Amino acid sequence: FRLHSLLFRGRTVRLNFRTRATGFVQVAARGPQGLLHDFADCDPLCGDHLDRVVSWKGRTDLGHPEGAPVTLSFRLRNAELYSVRFD
Numbered sequence: 001f002r003l004h005s006l007l008f009r010g011r012t013v014r015l016n017f018r019t020r021a022t023g024f025v026q027v028a029a030r031g032p033q034g035l036l037h038d039f040a041d042c043d044p045l046c047g048d049h050l051d052r053v054v055s056w057k058g059r060t061d062l063g064h065p066e067g068a069p070v071t072l073s074f075r076l077r078n079a080e081l082y083s084v085r086f087d
Contacts, residue, residue, distance in 0.1 A: 005069035010086040011061045013054040019046045023078030027054045030071045031064040
């Protein structure tokens with residue numbers, strides 16, 4: 001699923017989620033100029049976390065221009081996503 005384009009302060013995405021043993025969460029990010037981070041680059045997100053920072057190839061910065069809208073897309077398998085927060 002995908003969220004509507006968002007304007008926010010901050011450079012990182014934090015998730016509250018829970019996965020089963022075989023589950024995962026992946027996040028992709030798109031800005032006005034195109035793809036910022038792909039699902040394939042998302043570092044593994046599994047387990048039970050209240051405040052887990054999303055990273056792509058070890059980097060947590062979204063890399064979007066200041067004040068530009070960002071659209072986040074999610075892939076979930078055997079997972080529940082409770083909240084998304086920006087820092």
